[in-house]
Amino acid sequence: MPDQLPRALETAAFFHKGQALFHPLAVASHVLRFGGSEAQAVAALLHDTIGSPEQSRDQIKSRFSDEIASLVYAFQDPRGAPESWRGKREAYLAQVREVSPDARFVIICEELQCLAELLMSLRLRGTPAWKDYPVHNMEIFWYFREVLSIAHKTFPQSGLQRDCVTEFSRQLVILQGIVFEGNLPTTPGSA
Numbered sequence: 001m002p003d004q005l006p007r008a009l010e011t012a013a014f015f016h017k018g019q020a021l022f023h024p025l026a027v028a029s030h031v032l033r034f035g036g037s038e039a040q041a042v043a044a045l046l047h048d049t050i051g052s053p054e055q056s057r058d059q060i061k062s063r064f065s066d067e068i069a070s071l072v073y074a075f076q077d078p079r080g081a082p083e084s085w086r087g088k089r090e091a092y093l094a095q096v097r098e099v100s101p102d103a104r105f106v107i108i109c110e111e112l113q114c115l116a117e118l119l120m121s122l123r124l125r126g127t128p129a130w131k132d133y134p135v136h137n138m139e140i141f142w143y144f145r146e147v148l149s150i151a152h153k154t155f156p157q158s159g160l161q162r163d164c165v166t167e168f169s170r171q172l173v174i175l176q177g178i179v180f181e182g183n184l185p186t187t188p189g190s191a
Helices: 004-016 022-033 038-049 057-063 066-073 085-098 101-125 127-132 137-154 160-181
Strands: none
Touching: 004 022, 004 038, 022 038, 022 101, 038 066, 038 101, 057 066, 066 101, 085 101, 085 137, 101 127, 101 137, 101 160, 137 160
16 A cells, blocks of 8 residues: 555544644654654554544554554553553553554654654743643653653664664753753744
8 A cells, every 4th residue: 555644644634623733744754764664654643543433443454554553553541541640651651661663663753752842842932831731840751751761672772763762862851951950941043
């Protein structure tokens, strides 16, 4: 199926109805930049569509493939996760450790984009950006540090996936400075 990426983009656009497609496009871009396959890029485009009654696993499987459906549904929240933010995140991290390496790679690319979006929000809005999260900023740092730890332990020691780990590390250092030292980044050109 050589036209999977355009069909995935069309599907993502349908499910985002009027919303910007920046996030799934950026995640797919990370996947391709760091050596992912077309199937992984398609899954990146579709990862936000799960949970919708119009987009079941069987529908993804029939429209794309079983492989892509499996990659997309690796993003599904774990069943029986605790109600607390920390409990949900711990259950999700445990799930990320257990999914296939291909799915883990797409998830890490998505988390890299979430971290980049947080840093951009902090750059543009300053400390009010933390109000988008239901927990203290140290909890957010903890979560991204755990994601990086998983990537560091499971990605190959060289190659493009290692470059993904390096980029994630670089961005996490910036977040660490913000959380622990109050070093809010500024937008380019501001003093």
